[in-house]
C-alpha cells in the first residue's frame with residue numbers, strides 16, 4: 001500500500017510540476033477512534049486528512065493548514081488540520097441517526113461552506129473560500145486551486161475506513177498555467193484507480209503512471225496524529241467570558257467548568273479557584289496548572 005503514515009514529495013525533472021503522495025493508517029485510526037462515525041463519514045474524514053497533509057507538503061513556512069466545512073445537511077462540521085511537521089487531526093459532527101446515502105459532498109453538506117486556512121507560526125493568517133459545488137472533495141479542491149490560485153492542480157483521494165491515501169500533482173507557481181505537458185500528466189494521473197492508490201507503494205504508483213518521465217522522489221517524512229490542545233489554550237478560550245460569568249457557570253456545573261477537546265477528548269477542568277487565578281495573574285495561568 002502507499003507507505004502508511006508517511007508523506008513523500010516529488011518533483012518532475014523536465015516539467016514544471018511538483019507533487020506529493022501520502023498514506024495514513026495509524027493516524028487515520030486515531031481520528032476514527034474518537035467517535036462512532038458512520039461509514040460514509042469515515043471515508044470522508046480519511047479523504048480530508050489526506051488532503052490537508054498534501055496541502056501542507058507545499059508549505060514553505062512553519063505553521064498549519066486546515067480545511068473546515070460547515071453544512072446544514074446530515075454533516076454539520078468537518079475539519080482537518082496538518083502542521084508543517086506532519087501532525088494531523090480531524091473531526092466531524094453529524095446528525096445522529098442514519099446518514100443519507102448521498103455520495104455527493106454537496107448533498108452531505110447542504111448549503112455548506114468550506115474554508116482553507118493557512119496559519120503561519122509567525123505572520124498573517126490566510127483564508128480562502130472553497131466552493132462546495134462538486135461531487136467530491138477533490139473536485140472542490142481542484143476547482144479552488146485553478147480558479148482562486150491560478151494553479152492547475154490534480155488531487156486524488158481515497159479512503160476505506162482502514163487506510164487513507166492521496167496524491168497531489170501541481171504546476172509550479174512560477175511556471176504559469178496550463179500546457180500540453182500538464183494535460184499529459186493529468187491524463188495519466190486519471191488512470192490511477194482508488195484501489196491502486198490505497199494498495200500500491202509510492203514507487204510502483206509512480207512507475208505505473210510516469211515511467212516515461214523523470215520523477216524525483218524526496219525522502220519520506222513520518223506523519224502522526226497529534227492534538228496540540230492544552231490547558232492554557234482552553235483557559236484562553238474561556239477568557240472570552242467575564243470572571244463573574246465563568247464563576248456562575250462553574251457553580252451551575254457543580255463547582256467546576258469542564259472543557260473537553262473535541263479532537264482528542266482530553267478533559268480540562270477549572271474550578272472556582274482556577275477561574276479566579278486566571279483573572280488575577282494578568283489573565284495567565286499559573287505554571288502549576290490546576291491548583292488541585
Ligand SMILES: [Zn+2]
Pocket residue numbers: 227228229230261262263264265266
Ligand atoms: Zn486535544
